[in-house]
Amino acid sequence: MVYEGEHLLIGQMGHFFALLSFTASLVATFSFFKATRASNPEEHNSWKKLARISFFIETVSVIVIFALIYTIVYNHYFEYLYAYKHSKRSLPVKFLLSCIWEGQEGSFLLWNFWHCILGLIVIATAKKWEAPVMTLVSLGQVFLASFLVGIYFFDVKIGSSPFVLVRNEMPFASAPIFQDPQYLSKYWRDGNGLNVLLQNYWMTIHPPVIFLGFASTIFPFSFAFAGLWKKDFSGWIRPAMPWALFSAAMLGIGIMMGAAWAYESLTFGGYWAWDPVENASLVPWLILVGGIHVMLVNQSTGYSSKAAYWFLFLNFLLLLYSTFLTRTGVLGDTSVHSFTGEGDSLFWHLLLMMGTFAALYIIMYFKNQKHIPVLKKEEDISSREFWMFVGALVFFIAAAYITFYTSLPVLNKIFGTQKAIGEDPEYIYNRVMILIAVVLGLLTAITQYLRYKQTPRSFWMKKLIVPTVVALIISVAVSAFGGITYNKYGIGYLGAIHLALFAAVYAVIANAAYIWSGLKGRLKAAGGSVAHLGFGMVLVAILITSSKKEIISINRTGIIIPGLIDPKGKEDSGLENVTLIQGVPTPMGKYTVTYQGDSTHPGDEKLYFRVNYVRKDSASGEIKEHFNLYPDAFLVKGEGGRTSLSANPDSRHYWNKDIFTFITSMPDPSSIKDTASFKNRPVKAGDTVFYSKGFIVVNQVIEANKNTNKDLPLVDSAWLADVTVYSSDGRTYKASPALFSKDQAPLPKLDTVMSQSLVLQVNKTESGIELGVKESSAVMKYITLKAFQFPFIGMLWLGVIIMTTGFFMSAWHRARRVRG
Amino acid sequence: MKRTHIIALVLIAAAIAYMLVTMSKDLTTYDTIASARQKQGQYIHLIAKLDRSKQIEYNPVENPNYLAFYAVDSLGGHTKVVYHSAKPPELETSERIVLKGKMNGEVFDCKEILLKCPSKYKDDPAHQEKDLEHKMQDY
Structure with a gap:
């Protein structure tokens, strides 16, 4: 059968280059091996030449394979399993590369690609080490290339090819739709898409x-x-x-x-x-x-x-x-x-x-x-x-x-x-890692001041005294005033945290000082110290972020679950989720938080929730800070039309902390059905209408038409009820449902009181107006969220950047010395 | 023996000793619902499935930190599970759940839920075939 609309050439090329890269890496391994073993230079050089050519062919093959996969994904050739599994048409182009990484084949290809690039650098620079080093590297290539060949060798499948067709793979192969030559244009028009977490x-x-x-x-x-x-x-x-x-x-x-x-x-x-x-x-x-x-x-x-x-x-x-x-x-x-x-x-x-x-x-x-x-x-x-x-x-x-x-x-x-x-994996790791951090922090601080072979006592004592004192002052200050009171695991662990904090601060200070005093600011040679300094910062940041991480969304309903202890060592309610009803300000830690609504953006599958944070001065009521966070979520269509939620957090960054929020639950939009109906009652000003959770007082009824009110915009006449809702929990809400009429057609303007699940409407009758009251859970929009405060998370990222810079400085410095 | 060797041996010995001492506390076991009933109050891992014949109880408006549902395991065990946090969104679609917590009388008091969900194409050929049939019927 000939299938229509398939692009088979790409796959055939892909298979070819996958095999070529495998074969070339075999040849390269063997040739580099022979070159290493060769005793006379001529033999060595001829083997090396062959090896280099093979390695080069392999590099080209890998790049071609990559280009082919990208072509398949970019052009949405869903006849290929890889495109079908990992991408879909609506995916933004910026995520198409992620589709390639998502699959195992793509990851191995990436690995292989970097091997090739780094291998070329070895070939260009390693001189006498080239042949033996590249023998092993090429052997690694043989394995990496074999992950992509996907051929059967005596019934054993070796690797898996990214170029297989959907219709040849189980369980698709048995499906009747692939008996249709036009399956691509008729049924198979979109892929499965990329895991939302990877977007x-x-x-x-x-x-x-x-x-x-x-x-x-x-x-x-x-x-x-x-x-x-x-x-x-x-x-x-x-x-x-x-x-x-x-x-x-x-x-x-x-x-x-x-x-x-x-x-x-x-x-x-x-x-x-x-x-x-x-x-x-x-x-x-x-x-x-x-x-x-x-x-x-x-x-x-x-x-x-x-x-x-x-x-x-x-x-x-x-x-x-x-x-x-x-x-x-x-x-x-x-x-x-x-x-x-x-x-x-x-x-x-x-x-x-x-x-x-x-x-x-x-x-x-x-x-x-x-x-x-x-x-x-x-x-x-x-x-x-x-x-x-x-x-x-x-x-x-x-x-x-x-x-x-x-x-x-x-x-x-x-x-x-x-x-x-067991029960507390984090603690199982952390209680050992904290001791490791103490030792490593101290060693990182002190060791640079020692000399190889032997260090005279006076020498390091003299140089270390200033950084030691400075580090002590800083870390004691942090310990004393930093409010690190994490005693969930008792005083011993808290002590270890403070000790590790000193060691980490010491590592930062001592290495900063060393760049200045030990190396006299010669930055070229300072790679090690810079890396150590960054490492120290990472340790400090880990200690502070972990021990001072605070859950702000803690639920203060007073329910205590026996046996749960919070980070401060007190009994903990353990209830970390707070439900926010749209429009209802809810206290949460120092903040008053309001879920204000949600929105979507064209070309973006995510739903964004607007959550407003306000912090007021408790005494004066003056607003100290206010901001909006937009945590978002993918609504993933699941089995049976159910929608589930894949949430992404949003953070507010300060120089010294992050406020971090994400959605943990929301009503399933597909399951909301509005079955309630309006109960209408004739009302006039001063009337009271009861509903299940309280009552509604009609303050005034306003009637207006074009003749009596020139300002009435766009409509002919209007009836408006100004009401106050008194709920049984003591809260009051204002609402003003209305009815407009234009060209004889009624235009109702409903009003809702979200937290009371109330929908209000106004109807016109012969004698006056009716107030319609509907109690419907469908109107209530809410989200459940968690919020954390992470102090000094910025220092973590900064420390990592400094550490990496130090590694690069050192690598560069040493590479130049090797060559020079 | 050189000093570095002694330090190496001492450190490694200390690490191993430490692990052996703490191991019994740090490790727990995978259990069935029946064997978990025998280990009242002990922290264990249950491998189970959601009992779809029973209601999932979760009302975030009233209490966002209370989830209750029923779980069954492959040996026919059956238990109520209570979890004091938000409902994981994929709970209904999960095909297997790992529940970490303690059996408390007849109720499993869960501290952590790990869900294994059928990914759209990889795990479940039967489901996939159904999907294909749908695709055909759609046209």
């Missing part, structure tokens, strides 16, 4: 950055491997260092962009939740930062020679493991946002990749272990290297702890157990 600008930029971080980790790893292979046990560190620093920078900023996305578009109320997906990306970063310090020690002193190999190995392996955790579905029930896996084939595929690299590395290591130079003399306890090693070790322990709890589902699988993380 956020961070999701356009976060995946490319985090995958650049992912892709870069193989480079320091490969340099370490190359060092073993070429038996140059210390020479590899110098060229590997810029790569390690670059990798740490990209991973770090990628993770924090993910955090920013979570903060802005997810509704767990924060930037970090110790979710397995977050943990899995944090762990390689921790290991890598430890690794960088160990490499520095080795480069400067010759100590920690073996540790450097292990840190870089673990970094890469744990990175693959994190992909394994998040993409194969093994996390299952434990994660809010683990990606739906490709199932078994990816499971084994990734295990094979991890196994291959681990086996190669471990064999290479133990073959050469006895040749690795080891210094017999002990590190002096006053030396910089000693404390740097301790710091690296602390990073390792932090990573191990997080990995253990994140891996519970894997352990369950292996041991057949049914274990899960």
